[in-house]
Amino acid sequence: MIRVEINMHGNLRRFLPDGIGSIQLDLPDGTTVLNVIDSFAEHEVWLASIGDVVVPLSAEVEDGAELNFFPYLEGG
Secondary structure, X not given: OEEEEEEEOHHHHHHOHHHOOEEEEEEOOOOEHHHHHHXXXXXXXXXXXXXXXXXXXXXEOOOOOEEXXXXXXXXX
16 A cells, blocks of 8 residues: 545645545555546546656556646636
8 A cells, every 4th residue: 555645736626525635545556647536536637746747647656655636727
């Protein structure tokens, strides 16, 4: 098992309890960024990073990682 911190930005916060911005979770070894997204906000995440580095959805999450998920941006 690994323990990670997940930070939801913008309107993605609605997927966490009481609209808080972050949560810590225990996940199985071998979990990918996409596995985490599918658990929360499938089709709503535009960009994912681990720490300050943008990563592909296939990236494996390591113990102690800080995942950041950003929504699609709108406007004109």
